[in-house]
Amino acid sequence: MTAATQTQNTELEAVEAAVASVCDPEYPDVSIRDLGLVESVEFAKQGVLVGLIPTFSGCPALAMIAADVRHAVEALPRVSTCEVVWLTSPVWSTSRITPAAKDQLASYTVVLRAKDGGLRCPVCGSNSVSDQSEAGPTRCRSVAWCESCRNVVEVMR
Numbered sequence: 174m175t176a177a178t179q180t181q182n183t184e185l186e187a188v189e190a191a192v193a194s195v196c197d198p199e200y201p202d203v204s205i206r207d208l209g210l211v212e213s214v215e216f217a218k219q220g221v222l223v224g225l226i227p228t229f230s231g232c233p234a235l236a237m238i239a240a241d242v243r244h245a246v247e248a249l250p251r252v253s254t255c256e257v258v259w260l261t262s263p264v265w266s267t268s269r270i271t272p273a274a275k276d277q278l279a280s281y282t283v284v285l286r287a288k289d290g291g292l293r294c295p296v297c298g299s300n301s302v303s304d305q306s307e308a309g310p311t312r313c314r315s316v317a318w319c320e321s322c323r324n325v326v327e328v329m330r
């Protein structure tokens with residue numbers, strides 16, 4: 174490995190760390206990397222190019238996330254500009270969320286639907302969660318109701 178390559182790798186790591194420092198505006202302590210949004214980080218001719226995967230199109234949080242990523246990366250001393258592109262493939266799915274982030278989401282009473290379609294209450298662990306409404310607080314989530322502890326649970330789609 175040449176010295177130049179090594180410098181570039183260190184810079185790439187710095188950029189990746191900056192991208193990972195960005196959190197979803199709706200879950201201020203969950204990194205967008207842990208949510209599986211970050212697909213690619215690379216140096217292009219014009220600056221840094223970050224490829225993100227939208228969790229669902231039309232979510233207003235996406236514009237905020239893109240702006241936060243640009244700010245975080247452009248704050249690095251060696252980066253002049255950063256461009257964020259929203260990729261259409263691969264398609265985001267809840268399987269891209271890291272186990273640690275799933276735990277963090279549970280503290281927001283946000284739950285992911287299991288592969289068999291079942292729901293488990295993030296508050297009490299009961300399986301008696303029933304879908305309440307297709308219209309959740311955002312298009313990303315729907316609202317369900319735990320019959321056991323009577324908490325409202327948000328289901329990430």
Ligand SMILES: [Zn+2]
Nearest residue numbers: 294297319322
């Ligand atoms: Zn419950």
